[in-house]
Amino acid sequence: MTQSNELVVKFGRSVDNPTILGALEDLCKIYSLDADELYIRWEQYSYQKQKKLEDLDLEAISAFKHAIQQQVEKKANSMGQSSSASSSAVKKTKNLKPTMSSPSLFGLGIPKTPTVKKRRVDFTPTVLKDENSPVASSAGQNDAFFTPSMGLNSIKQSPSSVSAMRLNNPDPGKTVDTLNLANMEEARGIDLEKSNNIKLAPYFEASKFHFRTMRQNLLDAADVLDEQIEIFSNIIQEHYKIPASDIGDPSVQSRSEIIAVGRIVADSPTADGILNTESLALETSRLTGIGRRIQLNLGQIKELTLFPGQIVGLKGKNANGEYFVVEEILQIPQLNFPVSTGSELQAFSEAIGHSTTKVVVTKGPYTSSSSLDYSNLADFVKRINTEIRPNVVVMFGPFVDVTHPLISSGKIGDFPNLKSQPKTLDEIFTKVVTPILKEISPVIQVALIPSTLDAISNHAAYPQDLFDRKQLQLPKNFKCYTNPSTFQLNETLIACSNADAFKDTKEIVKGGNTSLKNRFDRIAEHILSQRRFYPAFPGGLKRRKVRSENGGETWEHASGVDIDVPYMGLTEFSGNINPDVILMPSELTHFARVVQNVLFINPGSFIRSSGVRGTYAQISITPPDLQDGTLTKVEDDADVYLHNIWKRSRVDIITA
Incomplete structure (x- = not known):
């Protein structure tokens, strides 16, 4: 039974929705929980907040996630205090110790993503001692x-x-x-x-x-972001044999069907929660749409996987001037793979015996x-x-x-x-x-x-x-x-x-087939289709x-990387070919x-x-x-x- 089916069995048919299931699966992965453990935590949370399963929407899941995070932080703080008390019971050389008041990634105290004994892997892993004991x-x-x-x-x-x-x-x-x-x-x-x-x-x-x-120029950064869209526009146009007249501006009201190429962005620049299909917009290039953004209507698409920063080709129309109705998402063609001649391969094999x-x-x-x-x-x-x-x-x-x-x-x-x-x-x-x-x-x-x-x-x-x-x-x-x-x-x-x-x-x-894929597989496919090692934008800092x-x-680093936007071209695949190993x-x-x-x-x-x-x-x-x-x-x-x-x-x- 897949994880999606387990969640539906536990939470009921009210969560049998790709968006809701995707959000619940993300909670399972983030906090290393299975469907049973997640449902137990939901029962505890719903009893305290007087919530029902019918109330389980994206907003409720976001609040539920916040409650789980508070539990993790509370446990981390209490464990830090207990370990200090146990170590002080024995007379030892006094060592300076780091502050354990805040859980973190990258080694600041207890990890924000908890590591527990139980993990979902393809087969039974070696059980190590619980690092959080x-x-x-x-x-x-x-x-x-x-x-x-x-x-x-x-x-x-x-x-x-x-x-x-x-x-x-x-x-x-x-x-x-x-x-x-x-x-x-x-x-x-x-x-x-x-x-x-x-x-x-x-x-x-x-x-x-x-x-x-630390010397980013806004114009240089804008040029790079704009050039990315134009490059993919040419790739899509050449692959699908689309005439230049069919590439249009999705922000302009028209009853004619067009092909729009742009970058997926959140509809709010401050969006930092769980995104959904109703909160996405398409950012155009300066050549095609003067860099304007238009909200996307993805109701006709049965299966999709999108993320902020993704360059996409969309077929659809903007009939009312308020949003672009997407009828089809065009697949970006894959790069070629490296090759060698038979004599070269034979020479490599002989060199290593x-x-x-x-x-x-x-x-x-x-x-x-x-x-x-x-x-x-x-x-x-x-x-x-x-x-x-x-x-x-x-x-x-x-x-x-x-x-x-x-x-x-x-x-x-x-x-x-x-x-x-x-x-x-x-x-x-x-x-x-x-x-x-x-x-x-x-x-x-x-x-x-x-x-x-x-x-x-x-x-x-x-x-x-x-x-x-x-x-x-x-x-x-x-x-x-x-x-x-x-x-x-x-x-x-x-x-x-x-x-x-x-x-x-x-x-x-x-969508069924897309949502059933492993998250690692989906993101790996994005990396290959976007042809760069870090396709998300802005970065996850x-x-x-x-x-x-x-x-x-004070503010401290928690996770993610800073991106030097004018040099994002250096994060693209070398030689315009797919590697053998990443x-x-x-x-x-x-x-x-x-x-x-x-x-x-x-x-x-x-x-x-x-x-x-x-x-x-x-x-x-x-x-x-x-x-x-x-x-x-x-x-x-x-x-x-x-x-x-x-x-x-x-x-x-x-x-x-």
């Missing part, structure tokens, strides 16, 4: 300043920190999810005594990312929210060298999170195993993180992708310039790439983006008020999915904010073979093949 919470705070010194072998641990690590980090190396398990085996790994013949080549122009942020390529993908943060302890990363590096032995490691930031409670409060303290204490945030990386990363075997290629939360990055907006490898004192087997970036791993084209499009994209879903120590109120970390549940022959992977966070081990992704790519049928020959060309990486890859999500 008082035991785990207090254990995470006892080792607030335990930090590894220079190198892996010089880590010294106190008894309390060792027990805390055991409580917070169960079962490292256990597989919790697998894609293509039945088709192929896990890669064995490389021999570190031999050379690594993997070819890693960037597929982007790094010089274009060397711009200065016809062996399976292993790629490891991790995503920060690499410390808990209560400490700057990188010992889990140090242990992981040891496993990379001894057990995993991948050809390539792709590491996403943040490495030194600027929103970390100890950093944002200025209460970092001393690193006891360092002779010379860091004086800047950059030195925290070079003196604490760099020695750990240097221990990775020089045979293994490592790619670093920054985050907008990285304290060591010069760019705090998306798209983002690359790290300076020499400044970070990293060896030559490390490659620093931009965010987003695309690189070629032998024949495989891999794209990376460290902006959470899966969480920040606010969908409006209507969230801030909230917090009380400062002097009693005042690595896109998200705060949502880890996953590996094939969407329209593209492999999408979210490795999950390396360490959760409470200190519990997170996950990483391991990709095993079998070598290309012209004879085994896994490659598809391009029509009308005798020696050109599609890579079909989605057929030749196995993805394992593993506990870090």
